[in-house]
Amino acid sequence: MATIRENKTIVLYAVVFTSFVIPFLSAAINVALPDIARQFSLNAVTLSWIAMSFLLSSSVFLVPFGKLADLLGRKRIFICGNIIVGITSLLCGLSISEGMLIGVRIIQGIGGAMMYATGMAIITHIFPPNERGKVLGINVAAVYLGLSVAPVAGGFLTQLWGWRSIFFVLVPFEIAITIASAVFIKPDGTKNRLEAFDFKGSAIYMLAISALMYGFSRLPDTNAIILSITGVALLLWFIRVELHCGMPVMEIGLFRDNRIFAFSNLSAFINYAATFAVAFILSLYLQYIKGMTPQDTGLLLISQPVVMMIMATIAGRLSDKYDPRILSSIGMSIIVAGLLMLSFISEDTSRTFLIISLVVLGAGFGLFSSPNTNSVMGSVSKQYLGIASATIGTMRLTGQMMSLGLATLMIHLFIGESHITPAQHPAFVTCVRLLFAIFAILCFIGVFASLARGKKNS
Incomplete structure (x- = not known):
């Protein structure tokens, strides 16, 4: 019979896998969009909904499912989320029209919200405080691994077996995770209190x-x-x-009365709002201004999430020994430095300079994210772990959308509806510089938000 430690390890693996799957599902499909467009004869607007539908539905349902997990049990919601993602992955691969694919992706996003709203809460509940930073660091690293692997794996699978294989490959893993979760995750003692929802x-x-x-x-x-x-x-x-x-459904009192919870979540929102669009902006810059191929662009951009993943694991362990507020604030300061470096790019900027800038960004983000997550999850009692997990997930998703929205707005202001032609290159480079400067200012404000949270809870 497995020991308690073995049970905890298996549960950690299950949660870490789901943390990998969610960003993988949201990012891997981007590489396959041209193939999907050709098969279903889609325009750009419809095509964008295949990618956006998952992200939007995940963010909409995160907080409600976080509360439901606290009322009905995190194990139940977590397993249901894995079942939904497994079934919808199969249905996405079997889709016969764009309408079916988008509809199933919306449902898949709901399953993803159930998994994300409960995963961190489950491992926070079963691991003691002196190990929490380590396991949350591993979990955060899995998110970055999903973001890192998605473009490469998505392109590889699409080229070999078509875009449908991106979804089919996840089905057997989801079956295994569902079974393991049912066997090894212990019920958290939550009573069925749906009437209180x-x-x-x-x-x-x-x-x-x-x-x-x-x-x-x-x-x-x-x-x-x-x-x-x-x-x-x-x-x-x-x-x-x-x-x-x-x-x-959301304990507003946590924001009003819990300084650490409020400012840690604010820091997370500012951080994602200032960093998520970096890859999007640089992808356009590298392909339009530097003339690089999509494959070469992906290989250059992957340097950031790889460093994030490594640093997040280290920072998670450090946050068990040192105040997460200090670690997160240092991480945010490093991000400011990386964004300021990028604010000086031009048409002649070397690849070496870009890679160094991305490595600095990756190190800063990895140092920020794990301790900040540890700070949020450690600032609430066990009855609020589900809503805490969902809240920081919502900060992540809304920050990402705000970041992309700001980037899109600035590009529209500088070059309008025009395509990025050689005549537009000077205006686009100016836009990119200004965007990185704005993001650096946002992160600079975020440093003070991070410091304002106060000292680590006992």
């Missing part, structure tokens, strides 16, 4: 996030501006409703 608050929250994220991703279109404003208004209404709710 805040349906009104959840509905308002989901509408608010949908409007805000979709609207921001389509800026500066007039309808997108209206949607974004509507989303902000709905969020304010949501906060008002939650403050007067006996069992809210």
Whole structure:
């Protein structure tokens, strides 16, 4: 019979795999989009929804499922999420139309939200505080591994067996993870209290996030501006409703009364808002300005997530011994340095300089993320682990969408609806410099948000 340690190790592997799968599913499909477009004769707008649908539905459902996990049991929600992702992976591979593929991707995003909302909560619950940073560092590293592997594996699978193989290859792994989770994850003692679930608050929250994220991703279109404003208004209404709710879907009091929780989440949001679009911007710069192929671009850009993955594992262990606030703040400061380096790029910037800048960014982000996650998860009691896990996941996803939205807005302001032709290169390079400068300023503010959280909880 397996020992408790072996059970914990198997559970860690299960959670780490799901942390790898979620970014893999959101990123690997990007490489296959041209093949999907040819098969279904899709335009660019429809094609973008194949990628966006997963990210959007994941972010919308994260907080509600985090609360449901605290009410119904994290094991139950985690296993259901794996089952949904496994079934939808099979259905995505069997899709016969773009409508079916997008619809199944939306459901797959819901499964991904169930997995992400519970994974960190499960390992935080079963591992003692002196090991928490280490395992959360491993978990964060798995996210970066998924981001690193996705473009290469997605291209390899698409070239050998077609785009459908990206989804088929995950099915047997999901079956194994579901079985292992059912056997080795112990119930967390949560009672079935569905009647306490805040349906009104959840509905308002989901509408608010949908409007805000979709609207921001389509800026500066007039309808997108209206949607974004509507989303902000709905969020304010949501906060008002939650403050007067006996069992809210999101514990607003955690932000009001728990300084570490509030400023750690704010730091995470600022960090993702200032860094996620870096790969998107540099991908355009390298291919349009430097004339590099997509394959060479991917190989250059992979330097950042690889360094992230290595540093996140080290930083997670360090956060068990040292104050996460200090580690995270140092990491954010290093990111500022990397972004400032990139703000000086030109048409003649060397590949060596770009790689060094990306390595600096990767080191800073890895040093920031694991301790910051440890800080969030260690700042709440066990009854709130699900909502804490979901909240930091929401900060990640909304920050990513805001980052892309800001990049899209700036590009539109500098070159409008035009394609990036040689005549537009000077304007585009100026836009890129300004974007990196703005991101550096955001991260500089984030350093103070990180320091403001206060000392580590006892």
